[in-house]
Amino acid sequence: MPQRSQLIPWKAAGRISERFASGDDVVRETGWVFNNATGKSLTLAEFVASGDHEVPVYLELFGLRQTGPASSTLTEIGSGIGRMTCALTREFAMVVACDLDAGFLERCHEVVAGYGRADHLRTVQVVDGHTLDVADDSSDVTFSYITLQHCDADDARRLIAEAIRITRPGGRVALNLRLRSTMDIVAMPLGAGIRALFRLPVIGNWLSTRRSVTRLAWQANRVPPVEILQRHGRRLSDVAVWVHPDREAKVAAMVAPVPVRSSVSINTNHWWLVADVGE
Numbered sequence: 001m002p003q004r005s006q007l008i009p010w011k012a013a014g015r016i017s018e019r020f021a022s023g024d025d026v027v028r029e030t031g032w033v034f035n036n037a038t039g040k041s042l043t044l045a046e047f048v049a050s051g052d053h054e055v056p057v058y059l060e061l062f063g064l065r066q067t068g069p070a071s072s073t074l075t076e077i078g079s080g081i082g083r084m085t086c087a088l089t090r091e092f093a094m095v096v097a098c099d100l101d102a103g104f105l106e107r108c109h110e111v112v113a114g115y116g117r118a119d120h121l122r123t124v125q126v127v128d129g130h131t132l133d134v135a136d137d138s139s140d141v142t143f144s145y146i147t148l149q150h151c152d153a154d155d156a157r158r159l160i161a162e163a164i165r166i167t168r169p170g171g172r173v174a175l176n177l178r179l180r181s182t183m184d185i186v187a188m189p190l191g192a193g194i195r196a197l198f199r200l201p202v203i204g205n206w207l208s209t210r211r212s213v214t215r216l217a218w219q220a221n222r223v224p225p226v227e228i229l230q231r232h233g234r235r236l237s238d239v240a241v242w243v244h245p246d247r248e249a250k251v252a253a254m255v256a257p258v259p260v261r262s263s264v265s266i267n268t269n270h271w272w273l274v275a276d277v278g279e
């Protein structure tokens with residue numbers, strides 16, 4: 001079966017990352033696919049530090065530290081090579097890092113061994129892009145950052161349903177997606193066109209490794225908060241949609257009566273579903 005075009009750039013970056021022995025080289029060559037940072041002097045330590053800076057912000061903001069005992073398990077959907085996973089393994093007794101690409105997950109073990117708690121890490125490959133090989137009700141917290149926006153809409157929907165399935169009753173989900181913006185009128189069809197080019201022999205493979213092109217192509221869906229709330233609202237409690245303050249009024253009008261909370265720490269284009277999972 002041909003590979004779905006949305007998965008191609010991640011797999012391409014995964015293959016490149018496997019060519020390098022040093023984590024610093026991996027970050028210089030492919031680190032931009034995770035945090036958009038580029039530069040010849042980037043280091044793995046700086047890369048991990050960016051995750052160390054962000055993780056406590058989200059754990060505090062979304063009340064994720066209070067969810068379970070010290071023995072709690074967090075599942076991360078879209079861990080990449082472990083930029084945030086390192087900090088998460090210092091906070092949780094077990095982190096189940098899930099990602100599409102096996103090469104990223106292998107590197108994630110190495111990165112966590114250097115900067116986090118390797119004894120707190122398990123990795124799971126998301127082979128089909130939408131099924132988590134993780135048991136029902138086994139996660140205290142299920143977290144995903146800058147990943148669901150990169151999945152095609154059906155994969156994103158299925159991964160959200162999977163996040164709820166694996167989270168135990170009383171556990172919490174914090175799932176990050178992207179809001180529509182006016183730029184999307186041009187950017188979304190352009191991205192779909194570029195993804196189609198990724199399928200071309202030879203040139204497609206080359207294109208899928210170029211930052212300038214890939215950045216235009218990796219925004220794949222804008223599944224809106226209303227749809228997710230309608231679909232899963234009954235299984236959730238203490239639900240909130242979190243956005244940047246600039247987006248609060250508009251999103252509040254869309255999702256009422258679900259509360260909208262805001263923080264300047266949130267990217268203006270992002271939204272988060274934060275909720276407890278019920279029985």
Ligand SMILES: C[S@@+](CC[C@H](N)C(=O)[O-])C[C@H]1O[C@@H](n2cnc3c(N)ncnc32)[C@H](O)[C@@H]1O
Pocket residue numbers: 010033034035077078079080081082083084098099100101104126128129130144145146147150151155
């Ligand atoms: C922008 S990176 C973010 C990685 C990490 N959350 C971070 O902030 O550094 C997106 C990650 O999602 C993974 N990914 C993309 N589509 C996926 C899918 N359908 N299922 C699982 N992982 C996916 C990619 O391989 C990549 O590692």
